Amino acid sequence: MKTIGLYKYLPIEHKESLLDLETDRPIPTRKDLLVEVKAISINPVDVKVRSPKENVEPSPKILGWDASGTVVEVGEDCKLFKLGDEVFYSGSITRQGTYSEYHLVDERIVGHKPKRITHAEAAALPLTTITAWEALFERLRINSDDVEGNKEKTILIIGGAGGVGSIAIQLAKWAGLNVVATASREESVAWVRKLGADEVINHYQSFTEQLTNLQIQEVDYILCLNHTEQHWESMGDVIRPQGKICSIVETEEPLNLNVLKNKSVTFVWEFMFTRSMYQTEDMIEQHLLLNNVSGLIDKGVLRSTMNQKLSPINASNLKKAHALVETGRTIGKVVLESF
Amino acid sequence: MKTIGLYKYLPIEHKESLLDLETDRPIPTRKDLLVEVKAISINPVDVKVRSPKENVEPSPKILGWDASGTVVEVGEDCKLFKLGDEVFYSGSITRQGTYSEYHLVDERIVGHKPKRITHAEAAALPLTTITAWEALFERLRINSDDVEGNKEKTILIIGGAGGVGSIAIQLAKWAGLNVVATASREESVAWVRKLGADEVINHYQSFTEQLTNLQIQEVDYILCLNHTEQHWESMGDVIRPQGKICSIVETEEPLNLNVLKNKSVTFVWEFMFTRSMYQTEDMIEQHLLLNNVSGLIDKGVLRSTMNQKLSPINASNLKKAHALVETGRTIGKVVLESF
Incomplete structure (x- = not known):
């Protein structure tokens, strides 16, 4: 599957700061969903995790903590979603991110995507909304x-x-x-x-x-x-x-x-990764709140915060998006759509 | 009336650190009660306010933020207490303290004294309990x-x-x-x-x-x-x-x-003087919680935290009490009783 990853933590303008890669499609177990990612958005945490440092990764580190997409496989303990469900979510800072065609995420922190808006508009929301x-x-x-x-x-x-x-x-x-x-x-x-x-x-x-x-x-x-x-x-x-x-x-x-x-x-x-990082007993609150927000979007009470969209999802566009977010002056969210 | 006050902020062992004085009995107005003080207790805040510094007061500064006593006069807007009521309270850090025979306090931060315990035992409680x-x-x-x-x-x-x-x-x-x-x-x-x-x-x-x-x-x-x-x-x-x-x-x-x-x-x-200092709309919560605690004492659910008692209330005994609290090793509360 297509993945954008890194081995070294470099300034965004460096040609190896983010790389187009091919990696194996992961297999869901337990409470994990495998999601086919349709759109992602970029948050300051992406830039922070990517920021220059000495570490070198032996296998690709994948960033990205926002996605909208479709459930294509489910782990044996999944109860909240079925194949074909459209979902939006942020994921966990302790796992691989969403810059890839297929992505694993614990269903307890995933919501049903709002129907009224596109995958791109939905991908703008999860991390910031949670x-x-x-x-x-x-x-x-x-x-x-x-x-x-x-x-x-x-x-x-x-x-x-x-x-x-x-x-x-x-x-x-x-x-x-x-x-x-x-x-x-x-x-x-x-x-x-x-x-x-x-x-x-x-x-x-x-x-x-x-x-x-x-x-x-x-x-x-x-x-x-x-x-x-x-x-x-x-x-x-x-x-x-x-x-x-x-x-x-x-x-x-x-x-x-x-x-x-x-x-x-x-x-x-407020650190939205606390629940997934510590696997707190109330992790499922993130599923519930995303569903609440989904309902409020569909009723027209809330609107997407997407303000810029790039396509397709590849290293070149991700570098543009990171550079934008690095200015600290972005208004609303920067979204990338389609692999 | 008998008052223990200070003009200068001195080490506790200095002979002028706390002085036996005669001052005018104050007159209650508005929501103030005039309370005849039967017992007081010493808190770390007394020591903190008294701690050595350059200021010299033109009129006596009176410390003390815990008292148990009897209501002897009421201001024209008082609704919660009547003459003869036995009360316990802490008071306000922005006003004169309780080291005096008669003391003014806003009725919204005063509670009915528990019946089951003495004035000395009751005086141990208000500031710490609030x-x-x-x-x-x-x-x-x-x-x-x-x-x-x-x-x-x-x-x-x-x-x-x-x-x-x-x-x-x-x-x-x-x-x-x-x-x-x-x-x-x-x-x-x-x-x-x-x-x-x-x-x-x-x-x-x-x-x-x-x-x-x-x-x-x-x-x-x-x-x-x-x-x-x-x-x-x-x-x-x-x-x-x-x-x-x-x-x-x-x-x-x-x-x-x-x-x-x-x-x-x-x-x-938690700073128990926030409500009286800023005259918050919910000041009366301190009246209510002191009454709650009074009930719990009378039911035998809670006990007084008095651990040492000195008598009478004068500069000499207050210096002893301050010296004890200054060690930072006091167990429970130090109380003084009777002018």
Whole structure:
């Protein structure tokens, strides 16, 4: 089968950074599905795992943690899917990724693909949607059923135009929250407004000043999707006493936790691979939430966050996509379609 | 009225570190009660606020954030208490403290004193009980009604023999949790066992090793009551994926938050003065929880954590009490009784 892999971790412009390869089609066992991949999308984690380092892999390392496709084989313990089902999913960071024609994934972290959208549009969603859903409704413990109550609450989404931000804005609006998103360029401001943000502020300027201008004294929740350490003090300034902050971005340096102490603030990490990495008992929540999102897409409540599409799926286009994501300025998601 | 106050922030052995003074009896307005103080207890925050620094106060600064006494006057907006009610409470860090014969306190953070115990025994409780209750049932979100479900869960209480630990162990057991407390001396180990800890480990030795020896792979919750930064990496090692850590102890240096990222761990501060300091809408929760605890004491479910009592309340005995708390080795609470 066609696979795009690497042996060495090189700058993206290097000719061997990603290679077109032929590898054996894997065989599903236990709870694994074998999926024929129709479309994939690129996330910052792809770039992070590929980033230059000394290691050399004895067999090809395959990146990619987003796919939409069709189930073509199932392991003996599979119960949730059957042959021919169309699925979308992110996979596990501890296994081979989705840059290949056929891919193995544990059915407990796979959802039924939305019918209303294409494989390309669906492939944009899983990793970022799982991240945003878990961040809002599990880590920050926002109750999505309490739409009326949530109207009294405000969330600040720092870095609203990226992949996670683009779906988080929609999910937060669906749950009834007042959403302030940050964006810094004309096109990203327009994008987050189109997705439903009530207010937009600039993450290069003072949060306190901008929120005060909007008559917002403090926010109940913060979802930090970029540069945790740069926004640390500002988050402490604007969070409400007993408020909650969730981040998905590793810090580059140690942080002064005391900033959050007087307000008894909660800080919580969201890492969407926690469940698959530790095989937690509640892994199946990712199956359930993807199905929920699929239903919301089909009802027209949510939309795909795909913003750029390349075809076919090969090393050349993947290098273009990685280079785009490496800028840190991508709006929505970059998708690749068809082998 | 008799008051023990300070003008200068001095080492406790200095003769002017705490002074016997006469001050005017204050007058309650609005939601304030005037309480005739019968007993007080000493907390680490007293020592922290008194710690040596340059400031000189123009009028006496009064410390003390725990009292048990009788309501003798009420402000015009008081609804929860009447003259003659016996009460116990901690007060607000932004106001004068309880080292005086009469003291003003907002009724929303005051509870009805348990009937079964003395004023001295009651004075041991408020600050630490509010802290432990908020930490367990609000910050860590343990559901105290789900006693059966909680039996499947384990909490590690680091520093179990101190004031907060002594009541937290009891509250955690009441809620059904499996409690592992840390203690390092023979007498503190005996104390935490008497309060109900299921297992005791030493906080100067490896958590992972000691828990493994107890057949405990990981813990669902951690309540850190001493040296947050010293236990940081160990807490990351033993916490369950998606688990929760609460601390009440400011860190002395910045911390590497990434330690908690792969497991999507929650870190939350508990600072019992948050509600009174920020006058949050839910301030009255402290009134309600103190009443709950009062009921649990009267039913014999919980016991006072008083471990030493000095009398009367004067500068000389308060200096002794401060010196004891400054060692950081106090077991349970030090109480002073009668002016």
